[in-house]
Amino acid sequence: MIEVLIDGILFGLQLALLAVGLVLIFGLGGVLNLAHGEFVIITGITAGMLSSLGVNILISITTGVLLAGVAGVAMDRTLLRPVYKLSGEMEILVGLFLTLGLAAAIDGVIAYLFPGLHFSINVPVEAISFFGLAFRPSSLIAGLVAVISLLLLLFFLRNTTTGKAIRAILQNQTGARLCGINVDNIRTLVFLLGGIMAGLAGVAQGLSSSVDPGAGLELTSLALIVSVVGGVRSVYGAIIAGLLLGIVNAVVSYLVGTYLALIILLVVVIGVVLFKPSGLFARSV
Amino acid sequence: MEAILSVERLQAGYRGLNILWDVDIEVKEREVVSVIGPNGAGKTTLLKAIFGLIESKEGEIKFNGVRINDLKPHKRVDIGLTYVPSERELFPELTVEENLELGAYTKRARNNKDNLLEQVFEFFPRLKERKDQLAGTLSGGEQQMLAIARALMSAPRLLLLDEPSTGLAPIVTLSIYEKLKELTSELSILIAEQNVHQAFAISDRIYILENGRTVASGKPSELSEDSLIKSAYFGVSE
Amino acid sequence: MWKLKRPGSRLSSSPVVLLIVFVILAIIPSLLKNPYQLRVLTIIAIFIAFTYAANIIFGESRQLFLCMSAISGIAAYTSAILSIELGLNPWLTILIGIAFSTAVGSLLSYVSVSRGLGVIFVAIVTLAFTLIFENTILGLRSITMGETGLVVPTLWWPLEGLFGRRLASYYVILAYSAIVALIYFMLIHSKFGMALKAIRSDNVSAEVIGIDVTKHQVMAVALGSSILGMGGSLYAYYQGMASPGVFSPLMDITIFLMLILGGFGAPIGPIVGAVFIILIQELTRGLGQLTMTFFGGLLVVLILIFREGIASIFDKVATYVYYSKRS
C-alpha cells in the first residue's frame, strides 16, 4: 500500500508540473493550450533521439527540456498572435481550435516518424532501500527533479520582481498595466516557463516509466483535469490538486482498476466545474 | 510655467459610442487641475484616454511637449505618467509591500526603489504598519492610499486620479485630499471628481465637463458654486 | 428572409441548390465501379448528417460540445447491446438509443446553460464526458468487448430486396441525411431559428425581449443529439460493429473540421465540408499517420485565414458571375 502511495505522489508531481504551465498560460494568454501535452512529447523524443545517438544523457535531457520551452515561445510569437487581438468568446474559441489543430499536427508527425517508440531513461544504479522499502533510484531521481523544479518555480514567483509581475497579471491585468508592466513580454516568458515545466514532467515520466509519443492529447486532458480541480488560475491550486489527484488515482486504481479510477477523476472534474468553478484550492500564488 | 500635459480636440469613446467631443485641457508643472461634471460626462473616459487604456479617435495628447497618442500604457508609465482609477485595480492577493514594489516596475523607478519606498511609507505611515498584509484585506480608505502610493512608486511627473473619494467616508476623503496637497510640491495632478467642494478646495484650476465637452474652465475663485455648475448638474439656471 | 438580398449572393442557402446536390448524391452510385467507392460515399452521407448536427449545436446555438462522438456512440452502443442481450428488433433499439442520447445531450446542455457556464467550462465538461464514455466502453469489457468492438446483429434495410444490401443501406442513410438537411433548412427559417440567432448575438437582449434562452438552447442540443444518435446507430449497423475507435475524440475533430471548412451559416456548408474531408481522408490513406498532421494543419489554416468557410466562396463567385453578366 505504501508503494501505491509513493507511486501516486510521483504521478501527482508529474501532473502538477504539467498543470502549472497550463494554468500560467491560460491566466496570462487567455488560451487554454490544448497542445500542452505535446511539450512532454517533444522533450521525450528529443532526449531519446539524442541519447540513442550517443550524446551524454544529461545534455540530451537538457536539450529536450529547452526545446519544449522554445516551442512554447514559438507558439506565443507566431501561431497565437492573432488570438491576442480578439476578445471574449472569439478569443477562447480561436485559441482552442488553433492549439487543437497544432496538437493533431504534431501527433501525426510523431506517430509517422517514430512509430512504436517509447522513451525512457535508465539509471544504472541498483535499488536503494529505506525502512525496509525498496526504491527504484530512477523513481527517486524523478521525484527529486519534480520537487526541485516546483520549488524553484514557486521561489521565482514569490521572490523575484518578474515573478511578482506574473502573479500580478494573474490577479489583475489592468492593474499590471498601470504599473508599467509590459504584459506581452511577460506572456512570452510564461510560455517559455510552461514549456520547460512540461518538459521536466516528461523527464520525470521518462525516469519513472516511459513517455508514449502518442499520449499528447491524453496528457493535455490530465493537465486540464488537474487545473480545473485546482482552480484554473491558481498555481498553488494546480500543485495541490496534482498531488491529490495523483494519489487518489493510484489508490483507486489499486483498489478497483484503472478505468474506474479515471472515470472517478473525470466525474470529480464535472462536479467541480458545476458546483465550484473557481476550483477547490483557488488562491493565486 | 511649462505645460506638462496638453490635450487638444480629443475625441474618444467605445465601439460606436463617442464619449468625448473635442476636449481641450492643459496641466502645467506642479499644478492641481480638476475636471468636474456629472457622472456620464466623460471624466473617466478622459483619464483613460490620456493614459492610453482607450484609443483616442481624433485630436492630440502631448506629454512634456511630445505627442503620445500611439504610446502603449506601459511606455507612458516609463516617461512619467501614472493613473489611479476609481476601481483602484490593486493586486488583492499580494501584500501591501509587493503591490508597492510592482509600482516601481519600470527600469527608471526600479533603480531607485528603496528610496521611493521609504518616501511613500513616510508619506503614508499607515501603509508601513500594514506592509505584510494582503491588499485585499485593507479597508476602503487604506486601499485608496495604497493605490495612490503604488502610483507614486513609479516616480511620476503627472498623476491622473479618478474620483479618489469614491466609496469613502467624508472624513477619510478629507485626509486623502490633505495628503494630495502635500504632494504637489513635486508633481502635477489631474483629478476627475464629482465632489465639487473637494475639487474647489484643492485645485489651482478647474474644468467643467458636460456631455463629453468642456463647457467652462477657470480658477475656483472665478467659478465658485455659481449658476454655471448648477446648470451642469441640474439643467436649470437661476 | 427579411434581409434585402443581393441576387446570387446566397447561392449556398438556396433550397434548389440543396435539392440538386442530394439528387446528384442519389445518382452517383450508378456511376461507381466498386463497393469501396460506394462505401466512401455512404460514410460521406453519414458525416453530412453529423455535421448538420454540429451546425445546430455549435453553429446556430454556440454551445461548444466536445462530446458529439460520445453522444452518437451512446445511441450506437445502447442499440447494439439491447438487440444483442434482449434480442429486440434492431430498429426498435435504434429508437431507444436515440432517446438515450437525446436525454444525455439535453441534460448536459440544461446543466451548462442553467449554471451559466462559459465556453471554456462547457468545453471542459463535455470533453470530460467524452473521456468518461470512452473509458466506460473500454472498462466494461464484458458487455462492450472493449477495444475490439461489439459485433452488432444484422439490420434489415428497407428496399433491400430491390437494390441489394449495399445500395439499400446507402439510400436509407442518404435519405436520413437529406431529411436532416431539410430539418436544418426549416430550422433556420423558423421562429426557433430566429431565437437561436438572437441568443447567439446577445443572450441578455434575447431574454429581455421575451425569449426563453434556456429552453431554446436545450432544445437545439436535443435536436442535434437525436440526429447524432440516429447517425451513430446507422453507422454501427452499416459497419457491422460498434467500436471505440469510431466513436473517439477524433470523430469530434473531424466533424468540426467539416463544419469549419464548409462554413457555419450556409445550409450547403456541411455537405461541402463532409465531401472534402472524407475524400481527402481516403486520398491520403497512403500517408498513414500524416493524415492527422494534414488535418491538424488544415484546421489551423482554416481558423487563421478562412473562418467563413468554402461555401462562402461559391457565394462570392456566384455574385461575381451575376454582376459581370449584367454589365
Added chain:
Amino acid sequence: MDSLLKCIDVWKSFGGFDALRGVNIEVYGGEIVGLIGPNGAGKTTLLNLINGVLKPTKGKIVFNGHVINGKKPHNVCKLGIGRVFQIPRPFFEMSCVENVVTALLFNITHSKHSVEEKAIELLEFVGITDPSATPDAITLQDKRRLEMARALATNPRLILADEYMAGLNPSEVKDALKLFKRVKEELGITILWVEHVMHAIMGLADRVIVLDHGVKIAEGKPSEIVKHKKVIEAYLGG
C-alpha cells in the same frame, strides 16, 4: 391612480457590498419617472432587479398585481416590461427590421407578413428610415432608437430606459425627448428612466426619485428636487 410598479424594501448585495439598501418606490400608470443619483447609487442595479436580470437579496417587487422578483427576464417581459440598455445591445447579426421582427414574434401572434409591416411601422415611429441597415452601420442615435423600437415591439406597459441620452448631442437629445413624450402620450406607456443628463429629465419627468449609496434620499416634482438639500449634497459633495 393605480400603482403599476411597486418595489417594497428591496435589498441587493454583491458579496459583502450592499448596492441597494431597502429601497421603496412606486410608479403609476402613464407617468414618466426619472431615477437619478450619483455614480454607484444603485440605479442600474434597480432596473436589473425589476426586469429579472438580477435577483433581489431581499424584498418584493410587484408589477401590475404580479409578484415578479425572482422571475426570469423573459417572463417579466411577457408581463409587460420592456428594457432599453445604456450601451445598445442590438442583435448584430440581424438587420434593424429583423431585430424588431424577432421581438414581435416572441410576444404577439401575428402572421409573418403583418409582422414585417408592424416592424417597419415601429421603426418609422422611432425615426429609423432604413429598416434594412445592419446595427453596426448606424449611428448611436439610431442604435438607441432601435433599442426603443425593439422594446416597444414586446408590447410593454412599462419601459425601463437606462441613460438614453448619454453620448447624444443636444439636437439628438431634443429628438429623444420628443420620442419619449410620444411613447407616453400616443402609446400610453409608462417610463422609468435612469438619466444623467439632468436638464433632459427636468423638462420631461412627471416625478423624480433620487438614490444615493443604495438608499432613496428624495422623491418629488423636478422643480422640488432641484432645491432639495440632501440631493444637492449628494451631487456636489458635503
